Amino acid sequence: MAHVTDFRYSIVAREDYSDVTFMLEVCHPLMARAARPGQFVIVMSHADGERIPLTIADFDAEAGTVTLVIQAVGKTTKEMQRTCRVGAELYGIAGPMGIPSPLGHAKKVVCVGGGLGVAPVFPQARGFKEAGAYVIGVLGFRNRDLIFWEDKFRAVCDELILCTDDGSAGMKGFVSQGVLRAISDHADIEEVVAIGPPLMMKACADATRPFGIKTMVSLNPIMVDGTGMCGGCRVKIGDKVKFACVDGPDFDGHQVDFDDLLVRLRRYKEEERVALERFNEDCRMRTVPEGAKVVSDLPRARG
Amino acid sequence: MAKKRTIRSIPQERTPVRELDPVERATNFEEVNCGYDESEALLEAERCLFCPEPRCVQGCPVGIDIPTFIQKLGAKDYRGAYDTIANTNLLPAVCGRVCPQENQCEGVCIVGESLAPVAIGRLERFVGDRAIAEGWVNVPLVEPNGFRVGVVGSGPAGMACAADMAKAGCEVTVFEAFHQPGGVLRYGIPDFRLPNSVVDAEIENLKKLGVRFQCNTLVGRLFTIEQMIEELGFHAVFVGTGAGYPTMLGIPGDSLNGVLSANELLTRCNLMRARDFPNVDTPLPLGKHVAVVGAGNTAMDALRVCLRLGAEKVSCVYRRTRAEAPARAEEIHHAEQEGIEFHWLTNPVEVLGDDQGNVRGMRCVRMELAEPDASGRRRPVPVAGSEFDFEVDEVVYAIGTNANPIIGQTSSIRLNRWGYLEADADLATSLAGVFAGGDIVTGAATVIEAMGAGRKAAVGMKRYLGLPSEEDAAAETEFGIPGGRRNFARVRVA
Ligand SMILES: Cc1cc2nc3c(=O)[nH]c(=O)nc-3n(C[C@H](O)[C@H](O)[C@H](O)COP(=O)(O)OP(=O)(O)OC[C@H]3O[C@@H](n4cnc5c(N)ncnc54)[C@H](O)[C@@H]3O)c2cc1C
Ligand SMILES: Cc1cc2nc3c(=O)[nH]c(=O)nc-3n(C[C@H](O)[C@H](O)[C@H](O)COP(=O)(O)OP(=O)(O)OC[C@H]3O[C@@H](n4cnc5c(N)ncnc54)[C@H](O)[C@@H]3O)c2cc1C
Ligand code: SF4
Ligand code: SF4
Ligand code: FES
Numbered sequence: 001m002a003h004v005t006d007f008r009y010s011i012v013a014r015e016d017y018s019d020v021t022f023m024l025e026v027c028h029p030l031m032a033r034a035a036r037p038g039q040f041v042i043v044m045s046h047a048d049g050e051r052i053p054l055t056i057a058d059f060d061a062e063a064g065t066v067t068l069v070i071q072a073v074g075k076t077t078k079e080m081q082r083t084c085r086v087g088a089e090l091y092g093i094a095g096p097m098g099i100p101s102p103l104g105h106a107k108k109v110v111c112v113g114g115g116l117g118v119a120p121v122f123p124q125a126r127g128f129k130e131a132g133a134y135v136i137g138v139l140g141f142r143n144r145d146l147i148f149w150e151d152k153f154r155a156v157c158d159e160l161i162l163c164t165d166d167g168s169a170g171m172k173g174f175v176s177q178g179v180l181r182a183i184s185d186h187a188d189i190e191e192v193v194a195i196g197p198p199l200m201m202k203a204c205a206d207a208t209r210p211f212g213i214k215t216m217v218s219l220n221p222i223m224v225d226g227t228g229m230c231g232g233c234r235v236k237i238g239d240k241v242k243f244a245c246v247d248g249p250d251f252d253g254h255q256v257d258f259d260d261l262l263v264r265l266r267r268y269k270e271e272e273r274v275a276l277e278r279f280n281e282d283c284r285m286r287t288v289p290e291g292a293k294v295v296s297d298l299p300r301a302r303g
Numbered sequence: 304m305a306k307k308r309t310i311r312s313i314p315q316e317r318t319p320v321r322e323l324d325p326v327e328r329a330t331n332f333e334e335v336n337c338g339y340d341e342s343e344a345l346l347e348a349e350r351c352l353f354c355p356e357p358r359c360v361q362g363c364p365v366g367i368d369i370p371t372f373i374q375k376l377g378a379k380d381y382r383g384a385y386d387t388i389a390n391t392n393l394l395p396a397v398c399g400r401v402c403p404q405e406n407q408c409e410g411v412c413i414v415g416e417s418l419a420p421v422a423i424g425r426l427e428r429f430v431g432d433r434a435i436a437e438g439w440v441n442v443p444l445v446e447p448n449g450f451r452v453g454v455v456g457s458g459p460a461g462m463a464c465a466a467d468m469a470k471a472g473c474e475v476t477v478f479e480a481f482h483q484p485g486g487v488l489r490y491g492i493p494d495f496r497l498p499n500s501v502v503d504a505e506i507e508n509l510k511k512l513g514v515r516f517q518c519n520t521l522v523g524r525l526f527t528i529e530q531m532i533e534e535l536g537f538h539a540v541f542v543g544t545g546a547g548y549p550t551m552l553g554i555p556g557d558s559l560n561g562v563l564s565a566n567e568l569l570t571r572c573n574l575m576r577a578r579d580f581p582n583v584d585t586p587l588p589l590g591k592h593v594a595v596v597g598a599g600n601t602a603m604d605a606l607r608v609c610l611r612l613g614a615e616k617v618s619c620v621y622r623r624t625r626a627e628a629p630a631r632a633e634e635i636h637h638a639e640q641e642g643i644e645f646h647w648l649t650n651p652v653e654v655l656g657d658d659q660g661n662v663r664g665m666r667c668v669r670m671e672l673a674e675p676d677a678s679g680r681r682r683p684v685p686v687a688g689s690e691f692d693f694e695v696d697e698v699v700y701a702i703g704t705n706a707n708p709i710i711g712q713t714s715s716i717r718l719n720r721w722g723y724l725e726a727d728a729d730l731a732t733s734l735a736g737v738f739a740g741g742d743i744v745t746g747a748a749t750v751i752e753a754m755g756a757g758r759k760a761a762v763g764m765k766r767y768l769g770l771p772s773e774e775d776a777a778a779e780t781e782f783g784i785p786g787g788r789r790n791f792a793r794v795r796v797a
Pocket of ligand 1: 116120222265273
């Protein structure tokens with residue numbers, strides 16, 4: 001097998017789904033082989049960068065690539081949107097992290113993705129399909145222009161319910177309403193997997209609770225190392241404290257204390273604002289010619 | 304050597320070491336202890352009695368030949384002194400700085416019975432720093448033996464094992480989960496105690512021995528320990544992944560914003576360089592009044608980091624007294640000098656929050672020491688009705704760590720009931736060819752003990768691979784085969 005110590009983390013493909021969402025394919029043969037649905041990576045785009053967690057949205061062991069779908073929401077992700085072109089290299093990417101999603105023996109499942117969560121729920125939908133389950137996909141977008149991966153989901157789902165906030169495509173409403181529709185159509189749903197913003201996952205968990213349907217959610221607290229060493233990612237599950245990076249990130253949605261997660265996600269609000277302002281200022285000062293190839297000039301993480 | 308030294312004839316005072324001014328240094332990350340210069344080191348070296356049965360050597364967890372190195376230092380044979388230390392200790396510049404010498408070598412030095420003990424640590428640091436400045440490394444001429452060794456974790460345990468196996472002629476690769484190697488030396492211990500340049504120099508030395516470092520590699524998840532042996536072609540593996548999973552107190556308010564573990568604080572500050580935010584991207588917002596719970600080395604580091612990051616008031620909260628505090632004496636002393644407030648015999652019972660979920664205060668209870676318990680330590684018990692509140696806007700827990708679960712989750716290595724890896728006297732684990740040592744076996748300990756464990760595992764590993772080792776050469780002949788030449792058949796892992 002290829003020499004295990006020759007990692008370069010090059011970006012081999014990129015696609016922009018909207019002005020905030022983009023997809024990167026990173027070359028990492030070992031990771032492409034090891035990745036399982038539900039796992040994530042920690043990425044550092046340059047040596048002074050932050051370590052940010054991103055879900056592995058797809059992996060191809062044959063091509064040796066892992067796929068990340070990123071929403072540009074703050075300094076780091078907006079900067080990546082600008083610098084991560086094909087041919088550039090990431091400073092570091094570590095993983096796969098987290099416990100793979102337990103794709104149990106459920107015969108009929110609903111896989112829900114909203115906003116940030118559409119891409120990350122894909123490997124689970126495919127995993128369930130491969131395990132022989134009947135898969136109902138529920139995807140939520142703000143409007144029809146933001147829709148992506150519809151065909152990818154159609155290929156692995158037996159049914160697909162599209163939801164948009166403004167009704168410009170599919171049904172008008174939130175994914176939790178889509179979940180309720182699936183439940184009313186099928187009395188024998190055994191499991192729901194919901195990934196997306198905390199409020200969305202909370203709404204889905206609330207929707208399934210009266211029916212007693214097992215509902216797994218993938219939590220996204222702020223992380224640093226992703227290896228269980230800092231405790232920054234701790235979440236409350238029932239009466240226990242768990243570290244999402246090593247004890248999760250998947251947990252039983254009916255046990256999760258979402259209010260606690262929401263409060264903790266606000267921890268660095270002020271710093272996030274400062275960083276973004278400085279970044280925007282910086283972008284105004286420095287104009288990169290359209291289409292220029294930006295190859296990271298920072299040293300690579302190599303032995 | 305000149306005439307025999309006696310306790311009367313040696314310099315009576317321990318040579319003082321220059322330190323940065325407490326007020327000034329509390330605003331920067333410069334190293335506090337400036338170390339001895341040559342004349343100071345030579346003066347202090349005169350205080351060693353060169354005991355024929357040196358107790359200091361027994362006090363050192365790796366048994367450095369202390370009188371010999373001090374003798375060579377005294378004769379200005381610095382290279383010789385370095386070689387003597389390097390025989391047993393790979394990281395003199397590190398250990399000279401961070402060993403709890405008062406409990407180890409210096410704690411039992413005979414001079415210490417009537418005077419202050421010989422400043423062994425400072426002398427060792429002098430030699431280590433000289434070696435770094437001069438670029439000394441002991442790179443033996445070895446024939447590559449074709450064996451490939453994988454080391455998991457780049458802390459002191461992993462570094463030590465890697466060095467010994469490289470010196471034996473193996474091709475060694477160290478895998479580290481973080482983007483930079485060094486373990487706690489990098490992410491935990493701050494620059495004002497152990498500058499990153501020292502860690503870098505030690506890593507460079509390992510590279511000169513031919514050791515390769517592969518960062519961003521989370522072993523267990525990217526590939527398992529079993530795969531390293533079965534698929535990736537490693538003939539033996541050492542696991543030195545440290546302890547690390549931080550303990551929270553488990554009191555109300557634990558999850559408020561502004562409560563964090565010392566590991567998170569130190570990692571953000573040291574590894575991610577958050578102190579330069581917003582020039583780097585990782586933030587570390589700090590309160591005006593920070594309380595750190597605990598009184599070990601980690602707590603002292605957290606306290607002093609907070610002070611340097613600009614907190615107005617920094618308090619240490621500990622349920623026992625100063626005498627029981629596990630930190631190195633020098634660190635407590637330095638923290639006091641810098642203006643840290645100490646609340647001994649105080650235990651938090653609740654962290655108080657505001658309506659935004661932020662910390663606004665802490666409720667504590669006073670403690671008193673009861674009769675010694677089974678472990679011989681006097682047990683702290685709360686004083687009834689002594690609860691009081693004080694204002695803080697940040698709380699840092701430095702109350703210890705548990706075993707990191709990743710290797711346990713992903714391999715079949717046997718764990719003990721606390722989740723640490725089980726290892727025998729040779730530090731072999733339950734998987735053939737896999738050895739382990741350092742904090743992941745013993746629980747949180749010291750740098751020198753982790754390093755010693757890495758070296759001990761290397762001895763076991765050489766035996767397992769059937770490589771001659773100095774340690775075994777001394778051993779007696781068995782079945783007509785000399786110790787160092789004994790061969791141990793390799794076993795395939797099922
Ligand atoms: C396990 C895990 C998997 C993730 N997978 C993906 C993914 O596949 N694609 C993706 O785009 N993002 C994902 N995220 C979220 C991603 O890590 C954050 O969006 C990113 O760290 C933001 O960094 P920033 O500097 O650009 O923004 P910041 O300046 O840090 O934050 C900007 C805004 O984003 C919010 N935010 C910050 N951190 C998070 C977070 N951890 N989760 C949710 N919102 C956050 C903040 O509240 C703020 O409003 C995941 C997070 C976790 C923990
Ligand atoms: C803040 C602090 C201050 C301290 N001060 C002192 C002191 O003054 N004196 C003293 O003697 N001791 C001190 N100690 C204790 C000492 O640092 C430790 O006992 C020692 O570092 C343990 O070494 P180790 O090699 O076992 O593990 P570590 O140093 O913890 O290194 C383990 C390494 O393995 C990596 N790793 C973990 N899991 C994986 C994985 N699955 N794959 C790949 N890599 C992995 C980690 O990222 C880490 O880099 C201190 C500890 C702390 C936290
Ligand atoms: S390694 Fe530590 S204990 Fe041993 S001699 Fe040096 S300072 Fe003392
Ligand atoms: S015990 Fe003290 S005096 Fe004796 S050899 Fe050791 S350092 Fe020197
Ligand atoms: S991210 Fe640090 S413990 Fe999970």
